[in-house]
Amino acid sequence: MLSIDNLHVRVAEAEILKGLSLDVPAGEVHAVMGPNGAGKSTLAYALAGRPGYEVTAGTATLDGEDLVGLTPDARAAKGVFLSFQYPVAIPGVPALTFLRTALNAQKKARGEAEVTAPEFLKAIRARAGELKMDFDMLRRGLNVDFSGGEKKRMEILQMMMLSPRLAILDETDSGLDIDALRIVAEGVNASRANDRAMLVITHYQRLLDYIRPDRVHVLAGGRIVQSGGPELALELERAGYDRYASAA
Amino acid sequence: MSQGLATSDLAELPSRRDEDWRWTDLRGLVRQPLPGSAPLGDAVRAGGPFESLGLSEIVLANGHLNWWPEGEGSDGVDVTVHDAPTAPHLSAAMPMARLAANGAGDPRALILTFKGAGSPGALVRLVSRASDSAHHARVGVMVEPGVDALLCESYEGQGSGYLANTLIEIFVARDARLERLVIADDDATAVSVSSAEVHLAPGATFSQTILTSGAKRQRFETRVSHPGGGAAVRLDGLYLIAGRRHGDITTVVVHEGPDGTTDQLTKGVATDQGRGVFQGRIEVAPGADRTDAKMGHHALVLSDHAEVDAKPELEIYADDVACTHGNTVGALDEEALFYARQRGIPEAEARAMLTQAFVGTVIERIEHEGGREIFRALVAERTASLA
Numbered sequence: 001m002l003s004i005d006n007l008h009v010r011v012a013e014a015e016i017l018k019g020l021s022l023d024v025p026a027g028e029v030h031a032v033m034g035p036n037g038a039g040k041s042t043l044a045y046a047l048a049g050r051p052g053y054e055v056t057a058g059t060a061t062l063d064g065e066d067l068v069g070l071t072p073d074a075r076a077a078k079g080v081f082l083s084f085q086y087p088v089a090i091p092g093v094p095a096l097t098f099l100r101t102a103l104n105a106q107k108k109a110r111g112e113a114e115v116t117a118p119e120f121l122k123a124i125r126a127r128a129g130e131l132k133m134d135f136d137m138l139r140r141g142l143n144v145d146f147s148g149g150e151k152k153r154m155e156i157l158q159m160m161m162l163s164p165r166l167a168i169l170d171e172t173d174s175g176l177d178i179d180a181l182r183i184v185a186e187g188v189n190a191s192r193a194n195d196r197a198m199l200v201i202t203h204y205q206r207l208l209d210y211i212r213p214d215r216v217h218v219l220a221g222g223r224i225v226q227s228g229g230p231e232l233a234l235e236l237e238r239a240g241y242d243r244y245a246s247a248a
Numbered sequence: 249m250s251q252g253l254a255t256s257d258l259a260e261l262p263s264r265r266d267e268d269w270r271w272t273d274l275r276g277l278v279r280q281p282l283p284g285s286a287p288l289g290d291a292v293r294a295g296g297p298f299e300s301l302g303l304s305e306i307v308l309a310n311g312h313l314n315w316w317p318e319g320e321g322s323d324g325v326d327v328t329v330h331d332a333p334t335a336p337h338l339s340a341a342m343p344m345a346r347l348a349a350n351g352a353g354d355p356r357a358l359i360l361t362f363k364g365a366g367s368p369g370a371l372v373r374l375v376s377r378a379s380d381s382a383h384h385a386r387v388g389v390m391v392e393p394g395v396d397a398l399l400c401e402s403y404e405g406q407g408s409g410y411l412a413n414t415l416i417e418i419f420v421a422r423d424a425r426l427e428r429l430v431i432a433d434d435d436a437t438a439v440s441v442s443s444a445e446v447h448l449a450p451g452a453t454f455s456q457t458i459l460t461s462g463a464k465r466q467r468f469e470t471r472v473s474h475p476g477g478g479a480a481v482r483l484d485g486l487y488l489i490a491g492r493r494h495g496d497i498t499t500v501v502v503h504e505g506p507d508g509t510t511d512q513l514t515k516g517v518a519t520d521q522g523r524g525v526f527q528g529r530i531e532v533a534p535g536a537d538r539t540d541a542k543m544g545h546h547a548l549v550l551s552d553h554a555e556v557d558a559k560p561e562l563e564i565y566a567d568d569v570a571c572t573h574g575n576t577v578g579a580l581d582e583e584a585l586f587y588a589r590q591r592g593i594p595e596a597e598a599r600a601m602l603t604q605a606f607v608g609t610v611i612e613r614i615e616h617e618g619g620r621e622i623f624r625a626l627v628a629e630r631t632a633s634l635a
Contacts, residue, residue: 048590051582076592088587092605101601102591109592141605158591 001026001197002047002166007058009039009046016042018222019058024166024197024215031200031208031233034219035241040201041085043219044170047199048082049075062166076102077109079165083155083172089143095154098142099124099161106162127160131187148175149184156187167191168199173207185210205237220244251284251311253382253411262343271525271557272467272496274344278439282411285310285378296373297431297626298400301618303371306358310376311383311412313358324368324395326361330388341500342471345443348384348415359388362397362426369398374414375406376438382411389416391424391452398427398616403442405434405463416444420452428456429619431626434463436491444470450477450505457614458485459623461630462495462522469498476505476536485514486610486623488630489522489554496525503536506566510540515607516547518554519634528573529561536566543573548580548606550599550634580606604631 002024009017016039024030034040046053047060049072060067067075090098104114115123128135131153143151152172159167169188173181188211192198200211208216208230216232217224218241225244226232262268263275288309304325307314316327362368372387391397401416412434420426434440440463448454452475458468472481485497501510516524526545547556560573580602588598607627614620 050586050590071595072586072589073592073594073598076590080590082590084587084590088581088584090584090588090602090605092608093601098588098591098601101597102588102593105594105597106592109594162591 002060002062002199004060005058007046007060008056009042010054010056011042011052015056016222017046020219020223022217022224024199026197027194028214029192029198029200029211030215030217031202031213032217032219033202033205033233033236035244036203038219039222040203040219041170044082044168044201047168048072048080073105074109077106081159081162081164081167083159083167083169085171085174087143087151087155089141089146091141091144093142094140095138095142096124099158102158103161124157124161127157130190131157132183133157149177149180152176152180152184153187156184160187160191165195166197166199168201170201171203172200173202173204181207182210205233208233218244251383253278253282255281257281257347260343260347268341268498268527272465272494274439274441274465277465278411282380282382285376285381285383285410287312288314288377291315292373292375296371296402296404297433297622298371298402298429298619300622301369301371301400303369303398303400305371305373306360307373307375308358308385308387310378311385313356314375316358324362324364324366325370326363328359328361329356330359331356342443342445342469344413344441345415345445348386348413348443357386357388359390361390361392362395363392364395367396367398369400371400371402373402373404374412375404376410376412376434376440378407378410380409382413384413384415386415387417389418389426391420391426393421394423396425398619399429400619401428401430403430403432403434403440405438405440408435408437410435411439412441414442416442418444418446418454420446420448420454422449423451424449425453426455427615427619428454429614429616429623430456430458430468431623432458432460432466432468434466436464436493438463438466440466442468446470446472448472448475448479448481450475450479453480455482455615456484457610457623458497459626460487460495460497462487462489462493462524465494467496467498470500472499472501474501474503474508474510476503476508476539479508481508481510482613483510483512484610484613485526486607486627487516487524488607488627488634489516489518489524490520490634492521494523494525496527498525498527500529501531501541503530503532503539503541503566506535506537506539508536508539510542512543513610513613514545515610516556517550517603517607517631517634518547518556519550521553523554524556526556526558526560528559529563530571532564532566532569532571534565537568539566539569539571541571545575547577548603549577550580550603600632600634603634604628607631
């Protein structure tokens with residue numbers, strides 16, 4: 001499903017990813033862990049197509065189609081979703097309006113029929129309930145005056161509504177207390193599906209107590225330096241990232 | 249009303265040497281006299297951006313009275329035509345207003361009087377259907393004590409190379425309210441100036457929102473003499489400037505007595521080679537104690553060749569005054585743009601959405617619901633074309 005081969009990414013003259021290779025088959029959840037500055041967020045942004053993240057070599061394909069060269073919105077329409085580490089507030093655009101615009105833009109790009117307002121409201125009301133979100137919050141400007149936990153729930157709500165093929169969760173646990181973490185993790189677990197790949201990027205093992213990955217990869221020095229089963233996360237928690245320092 | 253621009257008038261045009269006009273130079277731009285614009289043969293009825301509100305309609309076309317409900321208008325509006333009086337009270341700082349008041353041509357002025365119960369409203373359409381000619385118009389607006397009135401004003405440019413010059417004089421009596429909504433759609437080749445002099449009685453409320461997309465050179469100027477005494481002013485504006493257009497929103501509020509409020513919010517967007525100008529001055533005269541005034545101007549510059557010039561000024565000579573101002577000029581938030589695109593919204597649509605959200609706060613302050621809807625729809629349309 002997601003296949004990354006020898007990816008090199010440059011940000012402001014500096015090469016951050018230096019030949020990263022990674023495969024995430026459909027239906028699996030993979031964790032990418034690594035020390036600060038290893039290039040975890042760069043991987044997330046490069047896959048989403050953030051301007052300024054220049055792919056200088058290698059490929060990243062989703063269902064065999066190369067994502068590199070597509071605009072961020074075209075990637076989204078192909079099914080790429082990024083849950084931001086720091087979600088952006090957009091004053092003046094109610095969350096409901098934003099999400100419905102996004103959903104219909106994706107559908108339009110895929111040649112599907114748009115959702116009607118009643119269909120949309122019914123669906124989002126149900127999902128917001130699962131995430132224990134106050135529905136009135138969705139009438140306010142997107143993420144405006146939201147707490148850290150509310151913003152992360154908003155990200156997961158968007159993921160649920162947009163039903164991506166590939167969900168990339170960038171440090172979704174940062175800034176969450178234990179209750180919020182559990183709710184967010186339940187949302188992620190409920191979104192596991194046979195036709196969906198998920199990439200969970202995290203510094204700490206904590207999130208993986210709630211979201212059990214099929215595979216764990218260690219990213220250091222711009223490459224995947226080790227891969228293993230879920231037990232690798234526990235090992236990292238115990239031993240730390242020091243032994244990968246030479247890779248950086 | 250008057251017509252034309254004589255050779256002797258050219259020297260009266262404000263230039264960059266006039267501090268208040270340094271960004272909107274007319275003398276350097278208009279170098280030849282212009283003939284007066286001809287009156288139109290037919291009445292220009294039913295049209296313009298405010299048509300759906302169904303207000304009493306007054307049309308001035310090429311500076312000439314074109315259509316008006318004579319005598320008692322509907323909904324508590326009297327419309328009368330007077331021989332234009334001279335205007336010694338007009339501020340020397342408003343050269344274009346003096347030109348409109350004193351110029352030759354149609355010697356009549358039109359006066360609207362809002363009176364009676366209910367919420368009277370009127371629509372004044374200033375239509376320019378002229379080419380390479382000049383016209384002036386003058387309108388007086390009186391709001392009688394206790395009346396709650398709506399004045400909609402549309403500037404409809406349907407010609408090219410015209411110079412349109414309008415003077416609006418507004419008097420709001422004690423405990424009366426007036427909301428003035430202005431939508432300007434001048435031609436890209438036009439020169440257009442609209443000057444408003446607003447006189448308030450204590451206890452009066454005056455609210456204003458201007459939406460403009462500029463012209464070759466265009467200015468909306470509003471001067472308010474504010475008596476305090478519980479009088480309240482809201483003075484908002486929105487400029488959306490593209491192409492090579494120029495739009496200037498200038499305001500001066502003079503607080504002359506204690507206990508008055510002014511709340512001002514202007515937002516603007518400039519793209520292509522467009523130029524937006526905001527000049528706002530609030531003066532608090534000696535004795536105008538406990539004045540509460542705030543002024544905000546915030547602009548987006550969407551292209552390298554677009555420009556926004558801003559001059560917010562507070563001059564305070566009284567005590568126990570709360571005056572604040574904020575001024576920002578910047579680009580669209582790239583973080584927010586990427587966020588929206590990551591969710592699947594194409595770039596042009598995302599830019600339009602963010603731009604519309606940026607300016608939307610001005611529209612939400614419009615009190616008249618129908619008017620607010622008209623602004624909202626028009627701004628959505630215009631911001632989509634800016635992105």
